[in-house]
Amino acid sequence: MRLKSFFRFLILLTLFLFSSHIFAYPTYIRLNYSSCLACHQSAEGGGSLSAYGKGIAYTESYLSREYTATKENSFLNFEGKMEHSLEARVMVLERLYDYSGNKTRIFPMQLDYTNSIKWKKDLRQEITFAVAPNTARQKGVDSDTAKQSSWINRLYLRTFKLDYSIDKNNHLVFGGSNLPMGLHLIDHTAYVRERNRLGVSDVPIQVQYLRLNKQWQQTYLLFAPNPSDNIANRESGFATKQEFFLMPNLVLGPQTLLAFGKSINRGLLGAFTKWGAGPWAIMSELDFTKREIKNSKMKFDQWSSLIEAHYFIQEYFRTSLGVQFLKVDSPFSEKEELYTFNNEFKFSPHVSFIVEYRQKSTDLLLEKTLFGQIFLNWW
């Protein structure tokens, strides 16, 4: 038992010492970077960082320094053709309301390994293996009572895609990953993500076509079910996402989606904004979803929204306030409000800490929760 604990400690220590970039979406907005290609190798964002993205990760931390693409990135990289990254997240959760289960929990939230291979100058492959808690993949399962199976059984293929750059303005992507809809939020429980099937394990097979230039970015995609999806959840459809760079510091992104499932059809119409100026980054999203239960032909609406204002006291220290709303019509009536106060400290290019206070209210409940998260990354 002691040996097991020691190994756990050793793994965490290794991650702590060798981990690298942290989630930087508000920084990207603050700096008015309107294209994911600024910092990521994929035009649709996420996954492996570009050399410039690594440079930004290095400069935006308390222990900042200039990054040079040297041998520190040479582990099995076959002269720059292959890259690896490992991302881990440990969460401490304290429930501040009357709750019969564990009031305080510490658990590994995320462990992702990403492998990126540049087959040719214009052809890149990316694969991400992830370990997620059972509760993250099974809706309605109580996180305190769910028995966590072995990590091997919780390992799944989160991303597998081929990215072909027709030229610097046109990209084709084929594979399985989250649909590239809305804001790129790390919080998979955000209403605009979770309630629009953008959870950690929602990885349909898709073909994406991305066009981008100095004024806008457009994404058109077709998607089909992932063979590993539960049969009842399988859906196919198409979606569009536009991002117009209205002013140097303002992006407006309308989006549409139509999905046809085994039991439910849904249509989504939404828009998001990103505004960055000086130390501020403000983002918002509003989505309207209409669902139809196929058997009964019953239709119902859902509204989900989010607004977050981030203020960078220092480049490495960010504080933010957020508000989220959810409204679902009958027969699944729900009305929820969520208020968040979040602080992020980027200690080093390798490690960052987030402390977040959340207050969620429904018609029946008022839940107050305190989160602490440690992000560890290595590449």
Place this chain on the structure above:
Amino acid sequence: MRNVLITLFLIFSPVLFSKEILYSGDVSFRAETNVPGLTIEGSSKIFKKLSADFSDDLLTLKKIEVELDAQTLKTGIDLRDQHMFEKVFLVLSAKEKPALLKMNLDKATCEKTASILIKCNGEANFLFGKKAFSKKIELNFDKNQNTDVSFNISLKELAIEIPSYLGIELEDSVVIKMKVFKK
């Protein structure tokens, strides 16, 4: 006593009959890069000098003077600002500190229009460190005598080596914008 009054009058007469207006405001730059959607931007609100000298009837713009210390330009990333100052501006000013960016406009033709106070066209002389160049600019002073100015400069014209970092390279043309407000 009369001599004292005459002396004081002579000392202050240029001030009494001058319409030099002091401004505050901000200057910003925006440069596209080789990656669509990735622009590098910076700004400063700290001017060493920012003034406009008008004739009494506000119809002639005699002179505009703008002076900015390059070190006050901020892009939102401290290390990048340090780089920009040391590897671009200090080089331009031949290692002289501070690296001053100066703009002078001493000849402009102005006219009153229906919608704005005056519209002036002239050729501005710029001095970035030891590199000088001229640029035609248009200034529209609104009824509060505030103005916005926007123009492009070429890095090559200024003999600036195109800055690049980890695969990101600036394009040659940089947009300069100034928003100024009467103090």
